[in-house]
Each structure stands twice: as C-alpha cells, then as structure tokens.
Amino acid sequence: MAKTAIKSYSLAEMKDKYIGKKGSKERDQYEYELSMDVLSRMIKTVRQERNLTQEQLGELVGVQKAQISKLESSANSATIDTILKVFKALKAEIHFNVTIENQYLQLV
Template sequence: MAQMHLTPLSEVVDEVWGKTGTKERDAMEKQLKEEVNAYYLGEVIRKVRKAQNLTQEQLGERIGVQRAQISRLEKGSSTITLPTLSRVFQALGIATATLDLGVAGKVALW
C-alpha cells in the first residue's frame, strides 16, 4: 500500500500567499480581512432588514437605490461608503452608530 504524504496547511498557505511578512502575504491578508468585514456587515444589514419584514426592494426605496444594490451590500460584494452606510442603518431605524478607533477614541458617525 502506498504511503500518503500530507502537507501541513501552513505550508500550502505560504506557497500560495507567500511567507508571513512578505508584501504579497500582507496584501492577501488585508484583502481577506476586508472581504470578511464586508460579509459580516452585509449579514447585519440582512438580519435587521428581515427582522423588520422588509424586502430588499423596500429597503432600496427607503434609501434611493435599486434592489440589486441592497443585494450586493448584503452579500458583501459591494463596497459601502459611510454616507450609504448611514442611510441604510437610519432607514432601518438604527439612530446612532459609533466607530471605535482604539487609542484614538470613539467617533459618532451619525
């Protein structure tokens, strides 16, 4: 019987993305973090919208965009500006939001 060779995941990641600390690896990790954050933000928008029994079209009408834009935001496949984020959450009845900047403090967004 042939012996199976298993490669540790860390070696595969290093091979595909580059070694930790390299320019390529840092860029890939930054992109991945941005995509994960966009996904989580989209999930929050979807959860709150559904809790209010709103369709994507209804939410889009409230903020002046097409249903497709709401769909992209909820999927995390579209970048969102702070003004758009503000309009979405205010349309969902979320009256205030704060951005935590760590040691620099907190900033009220709206």
C-alpha cells in the same frame, strides 16, 4: 506506546501561518473582506427583523432593490454614504471604533 502531545494553536497563530502576518497585504485583504461580510450580514439581519423586503428598504434609502441585494451579498460595492443611509432607514445605530497605534478611539 508513548502518547504524542498534540500542539494547539490560537486563531491569531493560525491566521499568521496560513493567511499572513498582521500588516501584510494578504492579511489586510482578509481582514477587510471579513469586515465587509459581517457588515453585509448585519444589514440583511436587521432588514429581516424589521420585516422589510429589499425593495422596501431600497425605497426608504432611495436606491434600487438590486443595490440592496448587492449590499447584502457584498458591502464592497457600497459607498459609506449608502451604508449610513441604510442603517438610518433601518432605525439602527452604527458606531465606529478606530485603533491608531494602540490608542482606542470610539466615535458615537
């Protein structure tokens, strides 16, 4: 019996096939949600490493505990101002990287 070769796919190929091509509405939404999920997890991880409760972090930032909880579960509801305040309160640096038509820009 002849062996059948198994085709393997890269992550990019799988995303193109099952989510949508880069630049499509579906792919942009997926990438946005993934970025927000990563940001939320980063905030929670740093808060926990600093041994702060959500309430304590909220006090440092000037928001209610509920806002920190929402931020950690989904950064979609937060303004950039709130996110920057959170990282400042956590004494954590945040860097932005921007790619514009194959040009890589980094703001530090």
